[in-house]
Amino acid sequence: MKAVILHGPDNYPNNYEVMDIPKSVCGDEEILLHMRAAALCGTDKRIFTGAKTKGVRKDSVVGHEICGEIAEVGKNVQGFSVGEHVSIANVIPCGHCPACLSGRENACMNRKAIGYEFNGGFEEYVLIPKICIESGNVVKLPEDVSFEAGALIEPLACCIRGLRNTGTGFNDTVLIIGAGPIGLMHLQLSLIAGAKKVIVSELDAEKREIAKKLGATRVVDSAKEDLAAIVAEETNGTGVDRIVMAIGITGLVNSALQLAKKGGTVCLFAGFPKGKTAEIDPSIIHYNELNVTGSTAYKRIDYLQAADMVKAHKIDLDAIVSARFTLDKFKEALDLHMSGKALKVVIVNQ
Numbered sequence: 001m002k003a004v005i006l007h008g009p010d011n012y013p014n015n016y017e018v019m020d021i022p023k024s025v026c027g028d029e030e031i032l033l034h035m036r037a038a039a040l041c042g043t044d045k046r047i048f049t050g051a052k053t054k055g056v057r058k059d060s061v062v063g064h065e066i067c068g069e070i071a072e073v074g075k076n077v078q079g080f081s082v083g084e085h086v087s088i089a090n091v092i093p094c095g096h097c098p099a100c101l102s103g104r105e106n107a108c109m110n111r112k113a114i115g116y117e118f119n120g121g122f123e124e125y126v127l128i129p130k131i132c133i134e135s136g137n138v139v140k141l142p143e144d145v146s147f148e149a150g151a152l153i154e155p156l157a158c159c160i161r162g163l164r165n166t167g168t169g170f171n172d173t174v175l176i177i178g179a180g181p182i183g184l185m186h187l188q189l190s191l192i193a194g195a196k197k198v199i200v201s202e203l204d205a206e207k208r209e210i211a212k213k214l215g216a217t218r219v220v221d222s223a224k225e226d227l228a229a230i231v232a233e234e235t236n237g238t239g240v241d242r243i244v245m246a247i248g249i250t251g252l253v254n255s256a257l258q259l260a261k262k263g264g265t266v267c268l269f270a271g272f273p274k275g276k277t278a279e280i281d282p283s284i285i286h287y288n289e290l291n292v293t294g295s296t297a298y299k300r301i302d303y304l305q306a307a308d309m310v311k312a313h314k315i316d317l318d319a320i321v322s323a324r325f326t327l328d329k330f331k332e333a334l335d336l337h338m339s340g341k342a343l344k345v346v347i348v349n350q
């Protein structure tokens with residue numbers, strides 16, 4: 001079978017290759033998944049370039065946004081059958097660390113994940129280990145959900161976790177900084193949660209256009225327009241209730257803080273480069289009584305709710321897919337993804 005083997009963190013772009021490897025053998029306690037769609041994520045950029053190494057093994061297969069069709073079911077596995085469409089919640093919490101026990105399984109200190117400790121989605125057949133099946137991380141999907149939308153349940157689940165941390169609700173005015181796939185998911189979720197207005201700031205004209213189509217009240221090109229003035233205009237000078245930073249640029253944090261209203265919440269959703277610090281004026285947080293939060297991964301409940309939304313066709317994920325490639329064209333896919341010009345790039349497999 002074809003697989004993208006990542007040899008190690010160094011020497012990008014010569015650190016991976018598409019190879020023919022023996023098809024995985026399904027053990028008695030495992031499921032063999034015929035991968036049909038696996039999406040590239042911002043995290044993959046960091047993994048392939050060596051900026052993220054935690055949990056990533058040498059000569060392994062990454063890819064953590066996965067959907068497919070069950071090809072084989074181990075003889076001791078109950079409740080699944082060949083041919084069923086499933087998506088995979090790739091993060092498997094341990095259930096007993098202090099983070100898990102305090103209700104933050106998304107921040108589990110011993111988490112294992114498909115695409116990290118276990119081989120991931122950039123291969124034709126993915127072995128789903130026992131621990132993943134037993135943890136309820138294999139989610140069945142009806143046939144009217146596309147494999148691509150199924151793969152995007154994973155980032156959607158992360159955004160649902162972020163929405164909860166941001167606290168967006170009825171009548172809120174929300175500012176989303178960055179209209180990549182994550183920003184566009186946050187836009188739709190904010191509207192579903194009851195936001196009155198969603199302002200989206202994005203430098204790329206095409207992405208702004210998609211944000212408009214997906215319901216943004218106002219899109220702003222902050223290179224040419226004064227975002228602070230627009231926020232003031234849209235909020236009668238009070239600032240926005242909620243801010244989601246969907247782009248990991250440390251230099252934008254301080255200016256974002258200034259746009260929140262008193263008592264507002266700023267969610268640093270995007271990952272920032274490791275070790276990079278941001279200069280902020282703490283008085284903004286102090287006098288305005290701001291809540292500043294982050295968001296990492298998702299809880300299984302977020303994943304299940306994301307799957308429910310997709311099954312009920314309550315969210316447009318197809319609008320977020322800009323290109324599809326097969327495994328042999330993985331290099332082109334990754335190059336496009338790295339360029340930052342595309343929204344979601346999905347690896348598809350027949």
Ligand SMILES: [Zn+2]
Nearest residue numbers: 041042043155
């Ligand atoms: Zn991801």
Ligand SMILES: [Zn+2]
Nearest residue numbers: 094097100108
């Ligand atoms: Zn844990």
